Amino acid sequence: MTASDQETPADAPAPAVAPVDAPAPAVAPVPPLADADADADTDAPEPEGMTPRQARTLRIAAASVVLVALGAVLAVRLASRTSVLVVGVYGLAMILCGIVIELSRNGRTRLGTYLLGAGLAAALAADWLLLP
Numbered sequence: 521m522t523a524s525d526q527e528t529p530a531d532a533p534a535p536a537v538a539p540v541d542a543p544a545p546a547v548a549p550v551p552p553l554a555d556a557d558a559d560a561d562t563d564a565p566e567p568e569g570m571t572p573r574q575a576r577t578l579r580i581a582a583a584s585v586v587l588v589a590l591g592a593v594l595a596v597r598l599a600s601r602t603s604v605l606v607v608g609v610y611g612l613a614m615i616l617c618g619i620v621i622e623l624s625r626n627g628r629t630r631l632g633t634y635l636l637g638a639g640l641a642a643a644l645a646a647d648w649l650l651l652p
Contacts, residue, residue, distance in 0.1 A: 572627070581623040581630055586640065597651075599619035606651055613643035 570578065594610035616639040623632035 550564070564608070575629045576624045576627065579629050579636075580621050582604055583617045583620040583624065583632070583636055586636065587614055587621075590614050590617065590643075609646045609651065613639060616643075 549646065557607070590610055591611050594606070594614070597606045597610065612646040620636045620639075623635070
């Protein structure tokens with residue numbers, strides 16, 4: 521009786537060994553390193569969103585605009601009614617803008633954004649609740 525004459529049952533597991541004549545898996549060749557000039561000519565996909573430098577610049581600009589706006593609001597509020605509380609609320613908000621600018625310069629843009637949003641919300645709430 522030969523090996524081809526033997527019948528295997530239908531529920532028998534398949535053999536776990538690969539056939540001897542199976543080809544080896546192909547390995548992709550590593551491309552040689554190219555010059556920086558050659559990389560500039562290729563059509564590389566543009567990354568979505570802003571670069572970290574653009575994000576820092578945008579947040580610094582936003583904090584600077586808010587800082588100037590808070591200075592103008594402070595001047596208007598002090599002209600209508602002089603109060604230490606007004607100076608305290610708007611002074612702290614302006615200090616917060618300076619902190620956000622420094623955080624953005626040091627690469628902590630996300631933290632600076634959250635801090636700026638929370639600080640402005642707190643300043644507006646304090647203005648509404650505390651100031652006459």
